[in-house]
Amino acid sequence: MTTPRKPDGPAGRFAYDGLERVIHEKARLGILTSLVTNPRGLLFNDLKEMCALTDGNLSRHLQVLHEAGLVEVWKGFQHNRPQTLCRLTPDGRRRFLEYINVLENVIADALAAKPEAAAGEELSEGWSPA
């Protein structure tokens, strides 16, 4: 039997304000991770393939990332064909690594949970499902 305890830690302990929303969105997180590991930039079609996105989805997310100042988009030619090249901006790289830093805190917090005190224990009397 178990009853809730007053938690440790200050208010806002789990607010994670540093998780910038424009970066946190799942598809954009994949795009930015691709780009940070490919600092020379990636061609649109390669990026699309690595992130398993459609043309439309990738375009839309790139526009959001570009407007947020995280990504540069260039037009040019390679292998005699018109190409679109995407790259992190220096500011985008810095903000992405800050975001990753906060993500590391989330993981450290989550893994600090005591494994012996698992969910599913019986509640003490007097509680009923909401």
Next chain:
Amino acid sequence: MTTPRKPDGPAGRFAYDGLERVIHEKARLGILTSLVTNPRGLLFNDLKEMCALTDGNLSRHLQVLHEAGLVEVWKGFQHNRPQTLCRLTPDGRRRFLEYINVLENVIADALAAKPEAAAGEELSEGWSPA
């Protein structure tokens, strides 16, 4: 000067399908991290404070988490007052730890980026801003 290279790795390498969307949303990630570190459950007001959420926001996110089978919500009394108790379900705990596992892969990928090859290098000729 720099030109993009063909990236390494298989298609979908950065799709991160295991990042379950219901868990990934920023506020819900905070709620679930609070709950996994407090396996006996948390009272609504404590959870609200730790995650720096309003009553309305916390209620809405708890409903989403409850409908997804991640969280239990109980009504009862503590300190002579009606209280709402929130707890991870056993399935919620398992899925959250799976999610954290994928998040660890994202971080490993992001930090594998070679620091010497920073963003902002000059592009080779023939590229212009889109």
